[in-house]
Amino acid sequence: MANAPAALSSAPAKSDGPILKMTGVSKRFPGVRALENVHLEVGQSEIHALLGENGAGKSTLLKILSGAHSADTGEIELFGQPAAFATPHDAQRAGIVTIYQEFTLAPDMTIAENVFIGREPGSRLFISWRRLADDTRAITDKIGLRRDPMTLVRDLSVAEQQLVEIARALSMRSRLIVMDEPTSALSEAEVANLVRIIMTLKAEGLSIIFVTHRLEEVFRLCDRYTVLRDGHYVASGRVADTNVEAIIRMMVGRDVGALYGQRPIPEHGPVALEVEGLTRRRNARDPNAIELVNVSLRAHKGEILGLAGLVGAGRTETARAIFGADPFDHGTIRVDGKPVAFNGPHDAMLHGIGLVPEDRKKQALFLRLAIRTNITIAAHNQISRGWFIDEGRENALVDEFRKLLSIRMASADQLAGLLSGGNQQKVVLARWLALRPKILIVDEPTRGIDIGSKVEVHNLLIEMAKSGIAVIVISSEPEILAVSDRIVTMREGRVTGEIARDNATQEILMSMMTAHESGGPASAAA
Amino acid sequence: MSEARLEAAEDRGVDIFGFVARFAPTLFLIVLMLLFAIMQPRFLSEINLFNVMRQVSITGLLAVGMTFVILTAGIDLSVGSLLAFAGLVAAAVAKGGMENRFTVGEGGVGYGWFAAAMAAIAVGLACGWLQGLAITRLKVPPFVVTLGGMSAFRGAALLFAAGGPISGFQPSFTWWGQGKIGPVPIPVIIFLVAAFIAHIVLRYTRYGRQVYAVGGNPEAARLSGLNVNRVIASVYVIMGFFAGLGAFVLAARLNSAEAVAGTGYELTVIASVVIGGTSLFGGSGTIFGTVIGSILIGVLLNGLVLMNVSSYIQQIIIGVIIVLAVAFDTFAKSRRRKV
Numbered sequence: 001m002a003n004a005p006a007a008l009s010s011a012p013a014k015s016d017g018p019i020l021k022m023t024g025v026s027k028r029f030p031g032v033r034a035l036e037n038v039h040l041e042v043g044q045s046e047i048h049a050l051l052g053e054n055g056a057g058k059s060t061l062l063k064i065l066s067g068a069h070s071a072d073t074g075e076i077e078l079f080g081q082p083a084a085f086a087t088p089h090d091a092q093r094a095g096i097v098t099i100y101q102e103f104t105l106a107p108d109m110t111i112a113e114n115v116f117i118g119r120e121p122g123s124r125l126f127i128s129w130r131r132l133a134d135d136t137r138a139i140t141d142k143i144g145l146r147r148d149p150m151t152l153v154r155d156l157s158v159a160e161q162q163l164v165e166i167a168r169a170l171s172m173r174s175r176l177i178v179m180d181e182p183t184s185a186l187s188e189a190e191v192a193n194l195v196r197i198i199m200t201l202k203a204e205g206l207s208i209i210f211v212t213h214r215l216e217e218v219f220r221l222c223d224r225y226t227v228l229r230d231g232h233y234v235a236s237g238r239v240a241d242t243n244v245e246a247i248i249r250m251m252v253g254r255d256v257g258a259l260y261g262q263r264p265i266p267e268h269g270p271v272a273l274e275v276e277g278l279t280r281r282r283n284a285r286d287p288n289a290i291e292l293v294n295v296s297l298r299a300h301k302g303e304i305l306g307l308a309g310l311v312g313a314g315r316t317e318t319a320r321a322i323f324g325a326d327p328f329d330h331g332t333i334r335v336d337g338k339p340v341a342f343n344g345p346h347d348a349m350l351h352g353i354g355l356v357p358e359d360r361k362k363q364a365l366f367l368r369l370a371i372r373t374n375i376t377i378a379a380h381n382q383i384s385r386g387w388f389i390d391e392g393r394e395n396a397l398v399d400e401f402r403k404l405l406s407i408r409m410a411s412a413d414q415l416a417g418l419l420s421g422g423n424q425q426k427v428v429l430a431r432w433l434a435l436r437p438k439i440l441i442v443d444e445p446t447r448g449i450d451i452g453s454k455v456e457v458h459n460l461l462i463e464m465a466k467s468g469i470a471v472i473v474i475s476s477e478p479e480i481l482a483v484s485d486r487i488v489t490m491r492e493g494r495v496t497g498e499i500a501r502d503n504a505t506q507e508i509l510m511s512m513m514t515a516h517e518s519g520g521p522a523s524a525a526a
Numbered sequence: 527m528s529e530a531r532l533e534a535a536e537d538r539g540v541d542i543f544g545f546v547a548r549f550a551p552t553l554f555l556i557v558l559m560l561l562f563a564i565m566q567p568r569f570l571s572e573i574n575l576f577n578v579m580r581q582v583s584i585t586g587l588l589a590v591g592m593t594f595v596i597l598t599a600g601i602d603l604s605v606g607s608l609l610a611f612a613g614l615v616a617a618a619v620a621k622g623g624m625e626n627r628f629t630v631g632e633g634g635v636g637y638g639w640f641a642a643a644m645a646a647i648a649v650g651l652a653c654g655w656l657q658g659l660a661i662t663r664l665k666v667p668p669f670v671v672t673l674g675g676m677s678a679f680r681g682a683a684l685l686f687a688a689g690g691p692i693s694g695f696q697p698s699f700t701w702w703g704q705g706k707i708g709p710v711p712i713p714v715i716i717f718l719v720a721a722f723i724a725h726i727v728l729r730y731t732r733y734g735r736q737v738y739a740v741g742g743n744p745e746a747a748r749l750s751g752l753n754v755n756r757v758i759a760s761v762y763v764i765m766g767f768f769a770g771l772g773a774f775v776l777a778a779r780l781n782s783a784e785a786v787a788g789t790g791y792e793l794t795v796i797a798s799v800v801i802g803g804t805s806l807f808g809g810s811g812t813i814f815g816t817v818i819g820s821i822l823i824g825v826l827l828n829g830l831v832l833m834n835v836s837s838y839i840q841q842i843i844i845g846v847i848i849v850l851a852v853a854f855d856t857f858a859k860s861r862r863r864k865v
Binding site for chain 2: 323325344345346349355357362363364365366367368369373377378380384387388389431
């Protein structure tokens, strides 16, 4: 199956072989092996689904393809010719354009300027605005973007902005368009429109690499697929020859439970945190924010509650709202049964709530400051005498958590930015454990850290729960099945279900995460 | 592989670029002093060295305050204007009003040096607080707020003094700028004591830690429960304090205050801080570095004067050095990020 020849459509083809062939691609980042001997073949007029869980290596592969990263080893062949892209510009010139989840448009420029940015028609000095508008309209009409080319991108919807990205790709005469989760922010109608456009492009002989978490789209749209897992190539083949269950098995692979051994679900204590009807609407100040609709959940003392969902499901937003980091419109939060209202993270901390944020480097660490500062920054009350920090107490605190979490560091004065990802995460966990929280929310606690550290972090979370903390884990990785005692799933800002660990499998979870409404697990297939 | 070796070195906690960055200004200062000493023997005379230090003391005081601001990744362009404004207020208080602005104070006229100093500091604190408020509440970038302050405080100074100087103070006032303890000029003592206190605050207090944290990563600081806005506003208040104190010392030294005092000081002050190794990106830097940076600029200017280099060329040199210092900081930062 892995070596099946590319299925080519009937469109006029220059050659019979694949237009893109990546062989033996490996890429290592410090401390992480992101890709190991990965293959990818895409034929002409083919819509190719690139599948895998978060962290499987899809993004790294796409970045190598688009020239943003360079591969350590491996070959790329484009139209049968060896190719190597040092910069995204090289890749674009060769006909590969990547549309990322985060658009790269300039919001205060017009559609036309964005489409032809850097390639505006006209003389050397002056832009010919009329030609710019005409050329843009010729492309936008084709893909059903009915807007004046002189409209500012800022005034477009997310779906329309995506069409501008596609128009830009077409204007570069690209042969292969890479779309990274193009449907994650779209409504059903907008997805239908996008599907129609993609089919038009396919009919014109373009090839598309399509990354998505929504498997129903794969079966609706794609010709072939390639599955990656943990940076390795797993399989590829014709979509028509497989089914949802088989693909999920390929993506998930191992039996996750076996990695941690069986652990009985603990008797949980009283409710520590109760969230009821949490709602946050989109507003003018933050039009791209993810909405939360009537989110309710409970976390018990001594229990690990998993919060599962796809990217953009609203899990992080829920956590931040609970922690007082973001405002919300409606809803009640109760800590130990008493309603609370937080005016910022500081208030939440006073009530014993902690949050280990999603992005370790951007939201949690002070990379250029010493490890000691990173560990004790939130615990100044414990280690100070008056205005002064008591170094003795500080050292004792740092030492306690260095041992408890086995943080590997040369000295507490070392800069946090020089630690490995796993040790950095332990430093952040130490910061919160030092506050002896009653409720600790950890958002993607093992993202980008090696497998050994992952297991250590998981065991830590389990220990925390044992000590009576109500732990809430947000994760897009299969770990959530192993670590959580109970799992609540979300999709598009809503809670879609709840399941105990003993009843949960990756397949059930996946279908709950992609379910349209609360209730029993729906099939992920269209 | 050199890359691998570097990585290994960093695993052991050796921060090569941090090490170089910490001692580069001191080394540069020593080299510069040796150079001037060889080329111009007068440079090393006691009189000249104290002269350099006295000249450094005013901008040095401001640079100590500026260090707090830049540590939070902010900037304060208004220091020169605020210095002039606060100096005039101090002078007016010392003279007991605007009527006898040119007389030499005698007997019961005026309110004495202490009231004058407090008035200057109060003006500095108030103006700094206003700017801090604009930055944190109105969300206007520090560059813009203090650019506005630069113009507004200069205007206030001109308005207050009706364009003219206020001069002639009592000896108890001028002692703070012209006096000496042993061979050491008072302004130098004030500068070094202030720097020492600031060093203690930044290095050993919880507030100091918070300044570094807010500058290093404001979002992480907020999610760690710090009141980021309060810390940011506070550094402009501290800057205002030092501007007020500096204004008092300057007026005492010159026995006069005028609305054009401190013109262009912002550049010298920011240069002192940056050359001293404080990152314009925030979160890294020391008062020790700032003291060295201030002295370095003082020595450079003094040496150039002794060697009869035109003051125009001096300005060019300062400009080039500030750009090089920031380039070094950016380089060191990008080198680290690769780890």
